[in-house]
Amino acid sequence: MPPFSATGSTPFPMNIGPYALANNLFVAPMAGVTDRPFRQLSKKLGAGYAVSEMVTSRRDLWDSLKTSRRANHEGEDAPIAVQIAGTDAQMMADAAAYNIARGAQIIDINMGCPAKKVCNKWAGSALMQDETLALQIVEAVVAACAPHHVPVTLKMRTGWCQAEKNALTIARAAENAGVQMITVHGRTREQGYKGAAEYDTIAAVKAALRIPVVANGDISSPERARDVLAYTGADAVMIGRAAQGRPWIFREVAHFLATGTHLAPPLVAEVERLLVDHLRDHYTLYGEFTGVRTARKHIGWYVKTLPGGEAFRGRMNLLEDCEAQLKAVSGFFQELGEHMDRIPAGAESAGNENSPAKKNSYKNEEEAAA
């Protein structure tokens, strides 16, 4: 699929360094969510690009099960992009080299995550408060990646707080230092996930830079994707929470941008198939014990807004083995399929603004941070 503009035309190729992307609809990195199975599924359903969950720059954690799972890219489609998080320029450079040795083709620096576990150590969006350190990290990572011809990208917020929106300053400095794409989430660090994302800062960053700029924050419908592309002039949009339990949002947005019309919601039987395949892939990565438990949140997102979904979620959370979980999921969708062919159009909003899933997202992110 080609890149899309707000008007459905395809005016530019979307590249990161040497990598031509399938389109300009990206799935956002979400710790504890966008693992390899979810990234693969999102790409299969229309996302043009996916970045891994953050990998810590702390060497002592690289051998942990969590980090080694995150650094495992077996079977993943190129380009393989890995996000790194940390507070020290040399450690971040080492983390870049470590991930390149394990298959990373693009390195993304995390200056967007507000989670405490990261911020207490002065990483994630907290780095935006210290522009000197932020730039030192960018320069060190670019220098570590250059010999391998690996492009470096940066994900940030609009600033530390309302009074200090320094995204533009940092973006300019990062571009000059060699960063090849910048994503801006339209909130400050102080906001967490409260309030609405604003797109003026993203538009200002886009207007000032030559490298591609990606707009992120509260994009939960095809119309919103179109409007944000038009308003900011951004080269791409990145979707996070609205893709939880709804990975087909990417093909819906792609179809809308290309044609101006809406795709029908997916067939119940298709959602069952997608979820069952997602679960099998998930168990393969995590094993039975962890896999069954970590799959619960995904299943919950898929069924959350479907008729009978809340009650099913309660029952499903008690199941402790893969076969029982798979059987329950299939049973739920087969029963639903007796009442309807397609999932209801209004039910496609599990990750949208103001949903309980969204309210919990800050907590989830904190829990999932490395």
Ligand SMILES: Cc1cc2nc3c(=O)[nH]c(=O)nc-3n(C[C@H](O)[C@H](O)[C@H](O)COP(=O)(O)O)c2cc1C
């Ligand atoms: C559960 C969760 C985990 C996240 N983890 C990361 C992360 O590891 N790195 C990062 O840069 N942003 C992370 N984010 C932020 C998202 O990438 C994105 O910027 C944010 O959710 C806003 O986009 P949205 O409104 O489309 O969800 C996370 C968000 C959530 C909800």
